[in-house]
Amino acid sequence: MIKILDNFIIESDKELDYFEDVVNHIIENERRIFEFFKLDKLPNKVRIMILSYEPFKEFVVSKYGEIMDYVSGDSDSKSNTIRILNIEDQIKYTTHKDASVEKIKGTALHEIVHQCHHIYHNDYRGITWFAEGLATNLSNQEYNLKSLEDCDFDKLRSDFRHYKGNYNYSYTLVNYILNNYTEEDIKKLYSNPDYLREHADLIFDEAKNWVNFQLVESNLKKHF
Numbered sequence: 001m002i003k004i005l006d007n008f009i010i011e012s013d014k015e016l017d018y019f020e021d022v023v024n025h026i027i028e029n030e031r032r033i034f035e036f037f038k039l040d041k042l043p044n045k046v047r048i049m050i051l052s053y054e055p056f057k058e059f060v061v062s063k064y065g066e067i068m069d070y071v072s073g074d075s076d077s078k079s080n081t082i083r084i085l086n087i088e089d090q091i092k093y094t095t096h097k098d099a100s101v102e103k104i105k106g107t108a109l110h111e112i113v114h115q116c117h118h119i120y121h122n123d124y125r126g127i128t129w130f131a132e133g134l135a136t137n138l139s140n141q142e143y144n145l146k147s148l149e150d151c152d153f154d155k156l157r158s159d160f161r162h163y164k165g166n167y168n169y170s171y172t173l174v175n176y177i178l179n180n181y182t183e184e185d186i187k188k189l190y191s192n193p194d195y196l197r198e199h200a201d202l203i204f205d206e207a208k209n210w211v212n213f214q215l216v217e218s219n220l221k222k223h224f
């Protein structure tokens with residue numbers, strides 16, 4: 001199946017009854033994501049491939065040397081290509097046993113956020129946590145704020161892929177930024193990796209306190 005849009009070419013390697021749903025979700029949300037990144041359009045058309053496990057795995061292993069069992073999407077900046085594992089095979093082969101049309105729509109936006117981010121730079125040393133935090137927040141994926149008290153930020157920074165809780169911590173850190181920093185500051189953080197690395201420790205300390213406060217507040221609301 002294939003659909004050609006102004007900014008995206010969306011295709012799948014087999015017939016999917018939710019293909020149109022994914023296409024429409026992208027059409028409904030692309031403006032909002034472009035506006036966040038101050039983009040009118042993408043400089044290069046991005047190809048979005050919804051794939052079966054074999055071709056998906058082959059690509060991920062060739063890029064990272066391994067495939068983690070939670071991986072369901074990938075955004076490749078060199079080829080402007082997004083690869084997403086189809087729902088059936090996410091259920092069969094990954095930890096996403098609850099994969100659904102709603103969730104794959106979120107994954108598509110998540111990877112589009114990465115493509116927009118790539119336009120500004122391609123240096124993610126130590127800042128994958130931020131890239132993943134932006135992607136989970138802007139795609140409205142289902143994460144909750146998580147206390148950062150037990151988060152080993154050095155481990156999250158240095159070995160994101162293998163750190164348990166990685167996406168939830170990242171979501172929380174960037175949720176703090178999006179709710180507390182100015183648009184101008186946020187732009188500096190996503191467009192200048194050195195600036196982000198310099199400010200990361202400060203962000204972490206601030207976010208840790210902020211989250212504790214948010215969690216206490218939401219607990220109080222539950223009790224009264």
Ligand SMILES: [Zn+2]
Nearest residue numbers: 110114132135
């Ligand atoms: Zn991601």
